[in-house]
Amino acid sequence: MxxxxxxxxxxxxxxxxxxxxxxxxxxxxxxxxxxxxxxxxxxxxxxxxxxxxxxxxxxxxxxxxxxxxxxxxxxxxxxxxxxxxxxxxxxxxxxxxxxxxxxxLYQLFGGKSRDGAMVYAHATGADLEDLMDSVACYVEDGYKAVRVQCGIPGMPTAGYAVPETKGGMRNYITDYSGIRPSTEIWDSGKYMRYMPGALMEIREKFGPELKILHDVHHRLTPREAAEFAKSVEPADLYWLEDPTPAEDQDALKFIRRHSTVPIAIGEVFNTIWQCNKLIEQELVDFIRVAVTYAGGITHVKRIVDLAALHHVRTGFHGAPSHSPLCMAAQAHLNAWAPNFGVQEYLVLGTPECDALFPSEHLMTNGMFYVSDAPGLGVDFDEAEAERYSYEPGSHPIVRLEDGTLWNY
CATH class of the missing domain: 3.30.390.10 (Enolase-like, N-terminal domain)
Structure with missing residues (x-):
């Protein structure tokens, strides 16, 4: 061949x-x-x-x-x-x-370790009340895990993954359109004073069974991250994601000395050599690589195997930038991996997306069920693809209130 x-x-x-x-x-x-x-x-x-x-x-x-x-x-x-x-x-x-x-594909990896894989949704709101409504919608749909983000009182702009206005934004996704990035204004002090209490209110409202995740998105210094991680321990988070920039991996040692909150990191990692020390030293609890960004199934499977030796579970990145092909590849790994944790899953199943990438994979009640079709189990309609063309866009940038560029 x-x-x-x-x-x-x-x-x-x-x-x-x-x-x-x-x-x-x-x-x-x-x-x-x-x-x-x-x-x-x-x-x-x-x-x-x-x-x-x-x-x-x-x-x-x-x-x-x-x-x-x-x-x-x-x-x-x-x-x-x-x-x-x-x-x-x-x-x-x-x-x-x-x-x-x-x-x-899961059969080529060694077969299934589970029937379905738990996924988490993104709940968000312009304020805490708005966020509560978003969480409630996902809970009603059967989700067992939800990432929560909301606006911070006194913050000049809405903040990471948060809509500017209330209501009707359950499936909100940051606007990346336009080649010139928009600007978010950030204040770590306001965030650190407000968010621990907000997370505790979410826990009190939805009870001990809901798995609550929260993403800091690299925006705290190591000392701030350690303080914040300790302050949110009562909320019993399933994980705290990207508390500090991924480049400073020693920061995670500092956080570990001060808090037992589970840490998830890795969506910006591209190779096993960027995360092997974090895994071997057990400085993370979930590894967040993606099959696309981390070089494909061959390489990611190595990362999963290494993680399994050190009590680190998978939590693959699943932003809408990953097509149904990447999500299918991760679904097969999720079905197989003995150390599976959870899968991020943003809404992909629009009629337009299903027409472009037809498959029989199923997402329902907060669980993803991989089909038994050969290979990835996803096809691609070239005729449908002719409807679309490239449209440039950019991530937002982040600045402090005095104009200093900060971490997105």
Whole structure:
């Protein structure tokens, strides 16, 4: 079996999904996701200009060697652009393997460890009352885990993942449109004084069984993060996400000395070498890598295996920038992984998205059930893809009230 061609498609409903399709001489094709949020044209160009020409003629079954070829064969290694491109190739090659074997991918990993995988939703509100309404909606829908974010009194702008106005924003997603980023204003003091009490009110209202998650989004210093983690212990969080910037990994040692709150980190990591020490030293409780950004199934499976040795569970990134292909790859890993924790899941199942990426995977009552279709279990409608084109966008930036640039 040989690879005969590969194509890259950029576009999708309200997202610039980067979809790779690898063709073989036996009529079997594989699909992969290379979407790098708000930098989508970069992995797309890397695939088209360099990687695809080097794929032609290779045996797609040799996915390990192909992964090593592109990662170790490159003098400048890693980084989100390259790893997203490698991730798409690796995902597509695994998809081909599954189709050859006529088996869903989880069977190639070792079979299921569970019937369904728990997912968490994003509850948000302009204020705490608004957030409570959002949480209640998800609880009514059967969710057992919810991430909570709300506006902070006195903060000049709404803040991370928070709508500006109340009501009707249950599935709110930050607006990334436009090449020039919007600006959020941040005040750590106001946040640290308000949020511990707000989290405690949520716990008191919804009881001990609901798994409550909260994302700091890298915005505290190590000392602040340690103080904050200790202050939210009574709220019994399922996890506290990204309390400090990921570059300063020693900060997590400081947090660990002061609090027992579970820590989740890793959505910006691209390789095992960025998170192996955190895992081996057991400084995190959940590892948040994504199959796309972290170089595909081959590499992420290594991270999961390492994490399992150190009591670290998975909590894969699942922002709407990941297409249904990445989410399917993670769903197969979730079905298999003995150390599965939870899966982030934002609403993808619009009619437009389902038409572009048809599948029989099922998300219901806060649980994701992977289908038994061969490979990833997701197809791609090229005719439907012609409806969409690339639209540039950017993440917001964050500044302090005096204008100092801060961490997004």
């Amino acid at each position: 040989k690879i005969t061609d590969a194509k890259v498609f950029v576009g999708g409903p309200k997202k610039n999904y980067v979809t790779l399709k690898i063709y073989t001489d036996q009529g079997i094709y594989g699909l992969g996701d290379a979407t790098l949020n708000n930098r989508e044209t970069l992995p797309a160009s890397y695939l088209t200009d360099y990687l695809i020409p080097n794929l032609i003629g290779l045996d797609p079954r040799n996915s390990e060697d192909i992964w090593q070829l592109f990662y170790r064969g490159a003098y400048f290694r890693g980084g989100p652009i390259a790893m997203a491109a490698y991730g798409a190739i690796d995902m597509a090659l695994w998809d081909i393997k599954g189709k050859i074997a006529d088996l869903p």
